[in-house]
Each structure stands twice: as C-alpha cells, then as structure tokens.
Amino acid sequence: MTTNNSDLLVMTTTHDDEAKARTLAADVVRARLAACAQVYRIQSVYWWEGEVQDAAEWRIDFKTRTELAAALTDFVNERHDYDTPEVIAVPVVAGSPAYLDWVRAETAGR
Secondary structure (H helix, E strand, O other), rough: OOOOOOOEEEEEEEEEHHHHHHHHHHHHHHHHOEEEEEEEEEEEEEEEEHHHEEEEEEEEEEEEEEEHHHHHHHHHHOOOOOOOOEEEEEEEEOEOHHHHHHHHHHHOOO
16 A cells, blocks of 8 residues: 555545536546546535535546646536536545556546
C-alpha cells in the first residue's frame, strides 16, 4: 500500500437522473479529466429552499489528479442542470500502487 499520493483526488458530484449521471461520467472520462467514474444510487437528505429535502440521487465519484480539480469542477458546472451542483474533492491518502499509477497514466494527457 502506497501512502504518498497528494497528487490524487476522488471528486464527487450528484445528479437527480441516472441517465444524465451516466452521460456526465462518460463525458468526464472521455475528456481525460478522470481515469474512471463510478455512478451509484444514494438517498440524499439536505436543506434547500427553506426546507429539508429527501430525494433519490445518483452519486458520481471521479478518480483524478489534483492538478485537474479546477478543470473538472468547471466541466461539471458547465454541464450540470442543478442551480448549485455538488463538486467536492477528497484527497487520496493511500491505495494500491498499481491502481494509483493507472489513474495517473489515464489522466496524463491533460
């Protein structure tokens, strides 16, 4: 297990429509802003427009390099139909060396 990975992130957004989430995931990977994207259903409870909301959403986790965070954020914001799309990044602190090298290699063209 490698623990020196300050150059990698998992960036997350959510969508209210599965097809749109899958399209966004594929577009990000095609643009080489992430090596991979995982789409899965979640149940979100959040404060919006003065009240608590409870809704099904599809979460997308993007595996990427830290230096692509701004470009990935812009890409998601430009294509998302939420007023305020979630775009957050969590640093990768450890992982399989081969997998982490693969993330780096697949996003190196950007």
